[in-house]
Amino acid sequence: MFVPAIKGQGTEEQQKKWLPLAYKFQIIGCYAQTELGHGSNVQGLETTATFDPMTDEFVIHSPTLTSSKWWPGGLGKASTHAVVYARLITEGKDYGIHGFIVQLRSLEDHSPLPGVTLGDIGGKFGSGAYNSMDNGVLRFDHVRIPRDQMLMRLSQVTREGKYVQSDVPKQLLYGTMVYVRQSIVADASKALSRAVCIAVRYSAIRKQFGSQDGGPETQVLNYRTQQSRLFPLLASAYAFRFVGDWLNWLYTDVTQKLEVKDYSTLQEAHACTAGLKAVTTSATADAIEECRKLCGGHGYLNSSGLPELFAVYVPACTYEGDNVVLLLQVARILMKTVSQLTSGKQPVGTMAYMGKVQHLMQSKCAVKTAEDWLNPAFIQEAFEARALRMAVNCAQNIGQASNQEEGFYERSPDLLEAAVAHIQLIIVTKFIEKVHQDIPGHGVKEQLQNLCNVYALYTLHKHLGDFLATGSLTPKQGALANEQLGKLYAQVRPNAVALVDAFNYTDHYLGSVLGRYDGNVYPALYEEAWKDPLNETVVPEGYHEYLRPLLKQQLKLSRL
Numbered sequence: 001m002f003v004p005a006i007k008g009q010g011t012e013e014q015q016k017k018w019l020p021l022a023y024k025f026q027i028i029g030c031y032a033q034t035e036l037g038h039g040s041n042v043q044g045l046e047t048t049a050t051f052d053p054m055t056d057e058f059v060i061h062s063p064t065l066t067s068s069k070w071w072p073g074g075l076g077k078a079s080t081h082a083v084v085y086a087r088l089i090t091e092g093k094d095y096g097i098h099g100f101i102v103q104l105r106s107l108e109d110h111s112p113l114p115g116v117t118l119g120d121i122g123g124k125f126g127s128g129a130y131n132s133m134d135n136g137v138l139r140f141d142h143v144r145i146p147r148d149q150m151l152m153r154l155s156q157v158t159r160e161g162k163y164v165q166s167d168v169p170k171q172l173l174y175g176t177m178v179y180v181r182q183s184i185v186a187d188a189s190k191a192l193s194r195a196v197c198i199a200v201r202y203s204a205i206r207k208q209f210g211s212q213d214g215g216p217e218t219q220v221l222n223y224r225t226q227q228s229r230l231f232p233l234l235a236s237a238y239a240f241r242f243v244g245d246w247l248n249w250l251y252t253d254v255t256q257k258l259e260v261k262d263y264s265t266l267q268e269a270h271a272c273t274a275g276l277k278a279v280t281t282s283a284t285a286d287a288i289e290e291c292r293k294l295c296g297g298h299g300y301l302n303s304s305g306l307p308e309l310f311a312v313y314v315p316a317c318t319y320e321g322d323n324v325v326l327l328l329q330v331a332r333i334l335m336k337t338v339s340q341l342t343s344g345k346q347p348v349g350t351m352a353y354m355g356k357v358q359h360l361m362q363s364k365c366a367v368k369t370a371e372d373w374l375n376p377a378f379i380q381e382a383f384e385a386r387a388l389r390m391a392v393n394c395a396q397n398i399g400q401a402s403n404q405e406e407g408f409y410e411r412s413p414d415l416l417e418a419a420v421a422h423i424q425l426i427i428v429t430k431f432i433e434k435v436h437q438d439i440p441g442h443g444v445k446e447q448l449q450n451l452c453n454v455y456a457l458y459t460l461h462k463h464l465g466d467f468l469a470t471g472s473l474t475p476k477q478g479a480l481a482n483e484q485l486g487k488l489y490a491q492v493r494p495n496a497v498a499l500v501d502a503f504n505y506t507d508h509y510l511g512s513v514l515g516r517y518d519g520n521v522y523p524a525l526y527e528e529a530w531k532d533p534l535n536e537t538v539v540p541e542g543y544h545e546y547l548r549p550l551l552k553q554q555l556k557l558s559r560l
């Protein structure tokens with residue numbers, strides 16, 4: 001994040017100076033924005049950067065305990081520099097949050113520089129899984145930096161101390177977060193596909209119950225409950241991969257537009273990166289835990305790879321923006337778009353469907369049979385109607401409040417659900433678009449179409465309340481969707497292992513005894529057990545000190 005921050009907020013000159021040093025690891029940088037007292041509320045950050053015209057320097061200071069930088073990855077022990085986000089003060093006026101390059105440690109002996117106090121913030125969730133990352137704490141005691149270490153692409157301070165705002169949207173200050181959020185969506189797909197690969201392969205070799213007259217027991221992958229829990233996660237892994245590819249295209253397109261000062265798609269980029277990051281990371285975190293449960297007791301072993309994958313993954317729901325905070329950002333943009341519908345301004349991009357408000361507010365889903373749900377047009381329209389009607393309902397309810405902000409606050413739980421509906425529509429739309437493309441490989445397109453329908457109908461089934469409450473579907477149509485879902489699971493089953501083999505993960509990368517490509521799980525589990533340090537001695541440490549006295553005492557008592 002140190003590098004994209006300098007790329008996005010540094011001048012050409014600053015990029016030329018600092019980026020080569022970072023690329024060659026002559027300096028190691030981190031992104032120091034979050035503080036002990038503020039993470040979500042960036043505008044609430046307290047660290048100060050006060051310009052001193054006498055010396056042409058900024059004085060970086062931590063005025064309160066809560067202004068201590070807290071969480072930045074790499075800050076505690078590894079980084080020599082940081083992009084520090086602080087309140088820019090010049091000529092006695094606070095101009096809000098800006099980025100500054102600050103050296104933290106000596107390049108000679110790595111010791112903290114004068115006025116800099118820093119360290120690691122301590123152990124984190126998951127017994128050490130994330131402890132390889134030195135998330136740090138950092139305090140400044142009036143540390144001076146040259147004026148030219150203020151990142152000056154978006155705004156400047158002159159030698160005389162005058163603040164100059166460039167003619168670019170101030171939201172570009174948040175550009176680094178947008179970049180990482182879009183990469184987190186692709187990362188969600190990778191993490192989810194790893195968990196699903198483990199769970200599908202293990203479900204194919206695990207047999208429990210169901211043997212007829214002494215024959216083999218039943219593969220748990222053949223149980224409909226196992227399929228109804230696992231195949232939607234398999235479909236989600238593919239869905240998030242495709243929407244992540246599209247989001248990367250959108251991000252690249254927006255970045256190219258910014259180069260020519262075209263800011264028309266900045267809001268779209270923010271809504272899509274924030275919303276897709278929130279929805280895909282929440283779904284993936286829940287899915288990894290579900291994959292652990294799908295593997296029964298062995299899923300709880302570290303050698304399954306799932307506990308560590310879960311522990312390392314779940315902070316994704318929080319870092320780079322708390323998912324609720326990000327979805328409320330999407331909700332704000334939805335409300336703004338709805339309010340503009342009456343002005344005749346046509347929504348564009350992923351909001352374009354809202355322009356069909358007259359149709360979608362009264363459309364009746366035409367599905368009559370379970371097979372009708374295989375028609376992408378029916379799926380698309382159902383998801384559009386649900387999302388639009390939820391957004392319009394929120395806007396109408398907010399409109400009845402005494403003031404907009406109060407109304408937004410009161411209705412924020414409903415707004416959250418409307419934002420999720422909008423983002424799920426994007427995911428479904430991009431999956432449908434993907435399977436409409438030419439896809440090489442015999443039978444591959446059909447399998448992806450099955451997974452697209454599984455993702456869409458599973459999501460519809462899981463959120464059926466929204467569809468019914470908004471009148472987008474009838475209960476009968478909801479039941480037909482569920483009926484079709486069951487048929488789809490049967491079609492996915494024969495190809496389930498092939499669909500996870502297609503992720504092409506090596507056993508090393510997968511890191512799971514349960515997910516081995518050769519399926520030779522039981523000997524591997526047994527072999528792995530003996531590597532447990534507890535098995536280095538046959539009689540456990542502590543026997544003589546604790547167990548033996550207890551056993552002897554109980555033996556005596558039993559003879560009294």
Ligand SMILES: CCCCCCCCCCC/C=C/C(=O)SCCNC(=O)CCNC(=O)[C@H](O)C(C)(C)COP(=O)(O)OP(=O)(O)OC[C@H]1O[C@@H](n2cnc3c(N)ncnc32)[C@H](O)[C@@H]1OP(=O)(O)O
Pocket residue numbers: 001031033034039040041042043073171172174175177178180183184187266267270318319320321322325329332333
């Ligand atoms: C490379 C592979 C990697 C894969 C794995 C990834 C590993 C990652 C490791 C994780 C490291 C973690 C790093 C971090 O966590 S860094 C810190 C992250 N912190 C956050 O995300 C903070 C979240 N908070 C915010 O973004 C802002 O505070 C918030 C947007 C919530 C509020 O902003 P603000 O207070 O300024 O005000 P408004 O809500 O009123 O917004 C004002 C207008 O600005 C628009 N806006 C807001 N954000 C953006 C944006 N990012 N881009 C564009 N526009 C934005 C907003 O819509 C308002 O617009 P209008 O005025 O038109 O309504």
Ligand SMILES: Cc1cc2nc3c(=O)[nH]c(=O)nc-3n(C[C@H](O)[C@H](O)[C@H](O)COP(=O)(O)OP(=O)(O)OC[C@H]3O[C@@H](n4cnc5c(N)ncnc54)[C@H](O)[C@@H]3O)c2cc1C
Pocket residue numbers: 031032033034037038039040041070071072073130135315318319320321322323324325328
């Ligand atoms: C593993 C990890 C790595 C990190 N790496 C970095 C890093 O490298 N650099 C960096 O700067 N930061 C980093 N962070 C910090 C991270 O960005 C913040 O923790 C994150 O943005 C959440 O902010 P917060 O902690 O203030 O949460 P809070 O906002 O305090 O969230 C607490 C609760 O309040 C709710 N809430 C907050 N505001 C609202 C609102 N307006 N409406 C409704 N509900 C609200 C949230 O939904 C949540 O339920 C990292 C964090 C973690 C866990």
